[in-house]
Amino acid sequence: MKLYRRFFSAALVLALTLGLSVQTTLAQTDEAAKALGGKTIRIIVGYSAGGGFDIVARVVARHLPKHIPGKPSVNVSNMTGAGGAVALNYVYSRGTPDGLTWVASDGALVLGKILGLQGPEFDTDKYPWIGVAQTESQACMVSTRLGITTAEQFLKSKTPIRIASTIPGDSVHIRPVIAAEAVGANFKIIQGYPGTADMRLAIQSGDADAACWGWESMKVTGADMLQRKEAIPILQLGFERHPDLPNVPNILDFPMSNDAKAMWRLVAGPGVIAKLFAASPGTPGPVLAALRKGFGDALKDPELLADAAKSKISIQHVSAEQVTQIVKEMNATPPELKQKVAKAARSG
């Protein structure tokens, strides 16, 4: 009897909560529809038109309206500067607090903020994230000229391996640097390339031996090179192996100290929040909830996925809650390790 009563009251509470929450969700959707209906959402992309990030944002924008209450139209603009930080700073400080101004910029800037680098100027806890449209799973591509066929050879090479990269602090720079430190690899980082296409050309021309960047882009833009075995993927620089590359080891497969692991989690974190979308602070809760849900739904939309597949863009949704969790974990890295990473990110 006692048990029955307990069960009954529990069921009643559950039903009430469920009912209430359905009702609040409906009310919230209603409120969001009222706030967004007939309006225009403007997504400000922190990089130039036609680039990798911009293409993703435009594909998302095309399919977003039907998933957001009130069916607002969605436009994409570009605001470049400071590696995407200008757009993030702008929307943080000057975006309209109504859910109509979004920013799309790289999660690496969140790491920059945590490390105290110049550029990003926002509070990582106060930015209302909407979610992530695409994660970045980094891989290193090594020239076959070297005769290296295994990740062990790559990491234990006696002669320094020349790795092409862009500018200190970029993910294509910081990850190989910290990876080398974590497992004691002999890498010589060559900075100064404008972008990944130039890094790839450097491997082909012999200016560099290897380079590491997002596998999703590598397999598309470097398809020819991989097909002709001019270079091969040799090592992954993330949290786990990418489904495409089950036989290519990840750096975490190699023994490293706990400190090294913590540093690795910090620098690899931005890969999970790579193509990051956010609204401006002050966006009302119900509107933000509706935007987050709509964003997630749009990324599951078969039409969007077909569009993306056609452009050879992979879509991986990471929810706002997950983003908040990752940012929290990155923030929780012990200060002395943060400093160590910051030093690596600053030094040439």
Add this chain to the structure above:
Amino acid sequence: MVEALINGLAAVLQWPSFGFILLGIAIGLVVGLLPGLGSGTALVLMFPFVFKMEPVQAFALLLGMASVVSTAGDLTAILFGIPGESDCAASVIDGHPMAKQGEAGRAMAASLMSSLIGAVFGGLVLVLAVPLVRPLVLSLGAPGMFMMGMLGITFIATLSGGDMLKGLLAGGLGLLLAMAGLDSYTATPRYTFGLYYLWDGVPLVPVTIGLFAIPEIVDLAIKGGSISQLGATKIGGVMQGVKDTFIHWKLVIRCSAIGSLIGMMPGMGSGVGQFLAYAHAVQSSKNRERFGKGAIEGVIGPGAANNSKEGGSLIPTVAFGVPGGLHSALLLGAFTILGLTPGLAMLRPEQNLSLTYSLVWTIIIANLITVPLCFLFLKQLVHLTELKGSILIPILLMLIYVGGFVTNTFGDMVMVLVFGALGWLMVTFGWLRPPLLIGLVLGELVEKNLFIAVDAYGGFGWLQRPIVMVLLAIVVIGVATPVYQRIKNPPANQSGGEAGWRLSYGALFSFGMIVVFAAALWPALSWPERARIFPIVIFGPLLVLSVANFIKDLRRRPWTESIKQAIDEAGIDEATFRKRTREILGWVVVFFLSLWLLGFPVGIPLATFVYLKLAARESWTTSILVTFGSWAFLVGVFGYVLDFLFPEAALYRLFSTVVPR
């Protein structure tokens, strides 16, 4: 190969591909003619439409547009002194003076003809390069790129005209601007004044627009009347222009080669080819004094180069997936959308070679249609130079501010204004602007690639490559020849004015250069090693040279000299000259302030109206019509069609902070 060529042509001529070329041309003409409507933006806006097209059709549309924008952009550069596209800036230098002398028809005709030849040449290069592409691009590497950059920088000496010292200093100023931003080796912010805007470097478009267009607007306002000072513009000049192109056919071919070669090199950027072609036109001419004052070769050279680069820049795009320029970077995006993989497959007859060749045909056919089409409208275009200056000025001011808007931040507007002021000062005090642009477009390339070469091959190992040695030899010859010529024929003593020491405005400007170089050197001393090497090695000697230049300027009165010349040209007295100068400079600033305080859609039309009523004293009808026109253009084309992210009006922002939302 021949079969692929024919198949490629057939694919392009087929309906609907051919229709898409025509559509591309129509869009390209508008985009090219209007400053502010960048071809990059236009390409991105067209992307959603190519999703469902066949590759040949998609490229007919995209490349059809991209390959005619420079052809049309040169016309705007010649007519108004505002480059219609960022790679048309070099056409302003001699093209616009020709328009002012009533020879707009001749200049445009020569530019169109050379554009056509350039486009065909670039296309042929793409065809012939197919077997050579890979070894050619791969043999360059960072050492080769560094040497190519150095080769370009030696042109600073060529472009310096009579006053080598001022030319070198202007080139140095360009290098200084090129260094602004995050240093790529240590990520040290250099010369950024704490502004994130400058982290990615100084953007080329607002700089060229400010440097070239604002002085022309000032000049137009001072002289009064219309752009064409001679009024009766001879349309007959058109035939002369066509003839000019054929008279200088060797120059056209050489400049086309320069354009395709630069286009072929990833990382050189679209600004470089046109200026190197211009420099080559100057270098190869017997009387260099004519340049900058309306020399036809100065129109032909860049005209050919900025069209031949399209074919050239597609080479690394197709062969490696590494874009050679702005357009090809975006076209690379289209490759992905259409499911094509750049690489050897694009060069193999059994695979996609005929598609590659269809790109060549698209470039050639688009220009074969566009050029005659432009000739049909040349007469109407020439008449634009007879429009009343007072009506043209507010329209041009709107176009330069809209045209400078590239990063979608207000910093762009400040750049237009600052470089407009610098451009005006340089013109007034007899400093040449092309060396500055050479320094700006090549500075970063040279610094980056030198460090990469040193890191990749150690110390001087990179110098041992054959291609590097060949380029080094050319660089040495390039430096030695002008020096030798100068020693052999020392330039006439151009002391200008009576001897004696006096501090003129011109000397003050030269003193400003000392301050600039000293200020550039000072912070560099405390930067990390790699970040400071270039600034110290370059600005140290330039500081010394700038002192020498200042002392030289104390001995003469350049301000008075050039003012006399300008007054003579305008046919007005000195008091009127000074008054008009002050007024137009004021209006340039008024337009800036108005758009800053009130934003584009309100600020610009308002300033236009006030200018027309107060300064130009136009009738109510004219004032209202022009004002309405500029408003409709801003709101319709930029606001509605292009969905421009206009910067927030400062007054509105102030208001919203005082009264919380």
